[in-house]
Amino acid sequence: MTVADASDATTTVTTATTATTATTATNVTKVRPALPVVHRRADLPAQVRIWEVGPRDGLQNEPSIIPAPLKAELVTRLVGAGLTTVEATSFVNPAWVPQLADAEEVFSLLVPLRARSDLHLPVLVPNLAGFERARSCGVRDVCVFASATETFARKNLNRSRAQVLEMLAPVVAEAKAEGMGVRAYVSMCFGDPWEGVVRETDVVSVCERLLELGADEVSLGDTIGVATGGQVVDLLDALARVGVPPARLAVHFHDTYGQALANTMTALACGVATVDSSAGGIGGCPFAKSATGNLATEDLCWALAGAGVETGVDLDRLVETSVWIAARLGRPSPSKVVQALAGPRGQEDPTATRKESEADSEHAAQDARRDMPEAER
Numbered sequence: 001m002t003v004a005d006a007s008d009a010t011t012t013v014t015t016a017t018t019a020t021t022a023t024t025a026t027n028v029t030k031v032r033p034a035l036p037v038v039h040r041r042a043d044l045p046a047q048v049r050i051w052e053v054g055p056r057d058g059l060q061n062e063p064s065i066i067p068a069p070l071k072a073e074l075v076t077r078l079v080g081a082g083l084t085t086v087e088a089t090s091f092v093n094p095a096w097v098p099q100l101a102d103a104e105e106v107f108s109l110l111v112p113l114r115a116r117s118d119l120h121l122p123v124l125v126p127n128l129a130g131f132e133r134a135r136s137c138g139v140r141d142v143c144v145f146a147s148a149t150e151t152f153a154r155k156n157l158n159r160s161r162a163q164v165l166e167m168l169a170p171v172v173a174e175a176k177a178e179g180m181g182v183r184a185y186v187s188m189c190f191g192d193p194w195e196g197v198v199r200e201t202d203v204v205s206v207c208e209r210l211l212e213l214g215a216d217e218v219s220l221g222d223t224i225g226v227a228t229g230g231q232v233v234d235l236l237d238a239l240a241r242v243g244v245p246p247a248r249l250a251v252h253f254h255d256t257y258g259q260a261l262a263n264t265m266t267a268l269a270c271g272v273a274t275v276d277s278s279a280g281g282i283g284g285c286p287f288a289k290s291a292t293g294n295l296a297t298e299d300l301c302w303a304l305a306g307a308g309v310e311t312g313v314d315l316d317r318l319v320e321t322s323v324w325i326a327a328r329l330g331r332p333s334p335s336k337v338v339q340a341l342a343g344p345r346g347q348e349d350p351t352a353t354r355k356e357s358e359a360d361s362e363h364a365a366q367d368a369r370r371d372m373p374e375a376e377r
């Protein structure tokens with residue numbers, strides 16, 4: 001992140017833009033005052049890795065099917081805004097999540113990005129069938145997912161909690177043997193809509209098992225967005241006590257009760273340095289109706305920019321992307337930062353742009369086909 005000095009900035013108080021070039025920085029400061037003011041928080045990591053989940057966690061929950069070229073364009077725009085890890089899609093059973101049944105097509109449209117070694121485009125795989133599909137598409141990073149609770153394991157993966165772990169063991173082993181990056185999600189870490197309170201020991205044992213299987217890191221999912229700060233501290237402490245350091249963890253907060261940013265900042269102050277979020281705050285889980293959108297990436301970036309934490313994200317380009325996808329999804333972004341920075345554009349009636357959206361899809365498809373090697377078209 002480039003930090004552009006304000007005209008009378010001192011060394012301790014500077015103004016932040018997230019632009020990556022001097023030219024962009026000039027443009028950014030022209031369109032809005034150079035805010036937020038930076039006050040470095042020494043209790044936070046100097047740098048945070050943002051794991052963008054919008055194209056997967058966001059689009060899996062849409063009532064309508066978004067065309068593959070539009071999905072690929074979303075990923076491309078997010079990368080253009082400086083995000084280097086973008087969860088691109090999901091190779092789950094298409095009968096369970098028809099919204100992402102086009103995973104192969106989406107991944108094939110991402111050929112230009114896949115050639116870049118600085119980018120990660122992880123995908124969700126629930127079992128060996130999903131893993132084989134992902135491998136044959138040239139995926140380099142996979143995410144498996146388990147549940148801290150019995151009920152959600154059955155609802156989300158049609159298996160008991162123990163059977164889910166059995167199903168994931170060969171997936172993690174195969175992925176590691178192929179030299180892939182492997183993340184494991186644990187859902188319902190802070191509360192479950194059917195079971196209520198979730199025992200910390202259950203969360204800890206699932207995390208330990210996933211790391212034993214060979215996962216590089218575990219993302220702690222607050223699937224229904226009910227966590228509060230003290231609970232986050234206690235869970236991270238419990239994990240540290242069994243030898244799971246914050247460096248092996250990421251946090252994944254949904255924002256149902258408006259606590260996602262507060263919980264994330266708490267986790268960062270405890271040493272976690274990888275945060276999941278979705279552009280514009282889109283998201284949810286079709287198998288837990290009380291799951292709403294994820295922490296908005298813009299809200300996270302604003303808070304981190306103010307705290308002097310490096311993310312590499314160009315906030316203005318990200319807001320543009322969220323306004324763009326909100327128009328295509330037919331509703332404004334729930335992110336406060338998007339609303340504040342986009343102004344009336346973020347609130348405009350998105351249905352007015354539906355036709356434009358169809359035309360965009362065709363253009364995106366044409367662009368992607370042009371960039372692809374001939375054999376893959």
Ligand code: HMG
Binds near residue numbers: 060129130131221286
């Ligand atoms: P199942 O129906 O028990 O599967 O589903 P099965 O093994 O009995 O197979 C049934 C048929 O599906 C077979 O075909 C398989 O080949 C096929 P048939 O022989 O009948 O012709 N099949 C597949 N086809 C394509 N790709 C596959 C696949 N797997 C089986 N991967 C299964 C079990 C796990 C597959 C299913 O429950 C499933 O796909 N679940 C995924 C649910 C999901 O995607 N949930 C949302 C993502 S998780 C989330 O959002 C939480 C997170 O964000 C963190 C948080 O917020 O907490 C990560």
Ligand code: MG
Binds near residue numbers: 221223
């Ligand atoms: Mg989620």
